[in-house]
Amino acid sequence: MFVDELRRAAEAAARVELPAVSATLWKAFGAGQITEADATALSELIEARKAVPAAPRPAAALRGSRPRTDESLQRRRRWAVSGRLPPALAARFTVAELAVLAVVAAEAARHGRCGLAHGHLAAVAGVSVSSVKRAMKAARDLGLVEIEVRRVSAFRNDTNVVRVVSREWLSWLRLARTGGGVQVGAGTPTRCSSRAAKRPAEPSQGLPGRQGGIHRRVSADPGAGGGSRPNHVLGARGRTV
Known part of the structure; x- marks a missing residue:
């Protein structure tokens, strides 16, 4: 009877048992409760059970806030390189912390x-979530943000309110809203070009030429065999010379 109980225990027990x-x-063998043959058979059964490899454990479900997908990694990288910080x-933050602060900057710029x-x-x-907490603590310690803790009761708080207080960061966000300081659209005419545009155009008088500071107007003389000769010479002030 005791032998049967030991055999059932050896067959049903877990490896650790x-x-x-x-x-x-x-x-029990030392106490004379089982024979040597039964003790040998049960010992071989137990050793055989130990030799069988343990069944693989089922994969545990991924829990927690740490992202493990390709999509989350792409979001992190896109926010980190979005240029929301100077x-x-x-350069003072990791990629994960930089992604968090970029989201904060986007919300601050919007609201x-x-x-x-x-x-x-x-x-x-x-x-x-731990990366969010580290980013907030690091930004607060550097004086970049101001965190308002909204306490509702002794055991419950509302979401914190984060405001950007760094002048350098705020200037960077304002510059980003204006297109980075680049002028968009047609250029403004310069002072010289505006004067030139207001200056009246001089009337065209034939083919004027310049020679020694004197303007000439040359006209064709049909009586000179189709040649051309100077009709009259005008000085600098329009007087005939």
């Missing part, structure tokens, strides 16, 4: 502040 079954087996400030929750920021930027 087999050493305990083996210890019980040899303890290069001098952007004057960012009131998105950490989970919402993480989903839009393609990063984890």
Whole structure:
């Protein structure tokens, strides 16, 4: 009877429980409760169970806020290179933190502040919630943003309100809204060109030529055999010379 119980225990026990079954087996053999043949058979059964490889564990479902998809990685990279921060400030953050601050800058440029929750920021930027917290802490420590904690009760808070307070960052955002300082559209005429445009055009008088500071008007003389000769010479002030 005891042998049958040990056999059932050896067949049904998990791998981690087999050493305990083996210890019980040899303890019962020492007490004379089972024979040597039964002890040998049960010992071989236990060793055979240990030799069988363990079944692979099912893949655990991915949980948590850390993104693991190609789409989230692409969003993170697009936000990081969107140019929402000046290069001098952007060099102080990682790619994930830069993506978070770029989303904050976009919200601040649109609404004057960012009131998105950490989970919402993480989903839009393609990063984890811990990356959002690190980015906010680093930006606050550098004096780039001001974070308003809105406490509703002793155990619950509303979403934080983040405002950009850095002058360099604000100037960069204003410059981006105006197209980066590049003038768009037709150029404005210069002062000289405007004067030239207002100056009246001089009447055309034949084919004027310039020789020694004196203007000549040459007319054809039909009586000179189709040749041409100077009709009269005008001085600089229009007087005949």
